[in-house]
Amino acid sequence: MKVLLLKDAKEEGGQDPYVRELGLHGLEATLIPVLSFEFLSLPTFWEKLSRPEGYGGLIFTSPRAVEAVELSLEQDGKSEVWKKSLRETWNAKPVYVVGNATASLVKKLGLEAEGESSGNAEKLAEWICSREPPALPLLFPCGALKGEVLPQMLKDKGIPMESIIVYRKIPHPGIQVNLDSYYSKQHQQGSALALRRASRPASPFSAPLASRTASSTFGSSPEAASSKSSSQPSAPPPRAPWPPRACP
Structure with a gap:
């Protein structure tokens, strides 16, 4: 049986767990993604990344936020600036993350991640609150639909934070094409299977009983049919009425 999953593959390498x-x-x-991501405010985000002295650390709660950093570094030689000075300066500050997938991307940037085992934003907020509160705000790149649990918990503890929306979810541009292709392929496979079944020679044992009986009678040679007819006993002659009636 085939199953269609409308979701992205998992972030890490390897086979999707589903x-x-x-x-x-x-x-x-089969996996078909239904959502994509549009990145926003990257020039503004880069300006903030270029001033690590104004922040007490970074918070990443999704792989997309880390991708926003990567995209910001791809333009105008910014990657060299990052490697020469900015990366080392940010590494002197805490970089908090949620989940191993996010931590893996953060490490590719050359940063040391903390709190990846927290599992969700609430647990990460508890981890941050258990640390020494920073004097400067934590920079929090996030999505347009970010949850309010982490910001509210940090606010309640008096920990300053500055958020910036760097991406939003949008419908996947290829969803209709992917769905049409998937269903077309399934239809072709189903038609091919039906054709193979129809082209198989019929077994005499699969025919109905009446068909087999007719075939055995009408499919025989005339001599065989005559022999069968002669071998069967003839019907007895009709009896005369009893008692016999006298003739006039």
Whole structure:
């Protein structure tokens, strides 16, 4: 059986866990992403990244926020500036993250991640609050639909934070094409299977009983049919009425 999953593949490398689990039960799963991401305010974000002395650290709660850093570094030789000075300055400050996927991307930037085992924003906020509060605000790049748990918890503890929206979710531009392609492929496979079944020679044992009986009678040679007819006993002659009636 085939299963269609409307989701992105997991962030880390390797097989998607949903595909793997369904495969263990004999199900063939296909992934089609329905959402994409549009990155926003990257020039403004870069300006903030260029002034690490104005912040007490960084907070990343999603891989997309880290991707926004990568995109900011791709333009106008900014990657060299990052490697020569900015990376080292940011590494002197805490870089808080949620999850191993986010931590892995942060490490590719050359930064040391903290709190990746927290698992969610609330647990990360608890981790941050347990540390010595920074004198400067924490820079928090986030999505347009960010949760309010982490900002509110930090605010309640008096920890300054400055958020900037760097991405938002949008419908995946290729979803219709991908769905049409998927269903077209399934239709072609189904038609091919039906054609193979129809082209198989019919077994005499699969025919109905009446058809087999007719075939055995009408499909025989005339001699065989005559032999069968002669071998069957003839019907007895009709009896005369009893008692016999006298003739006039």
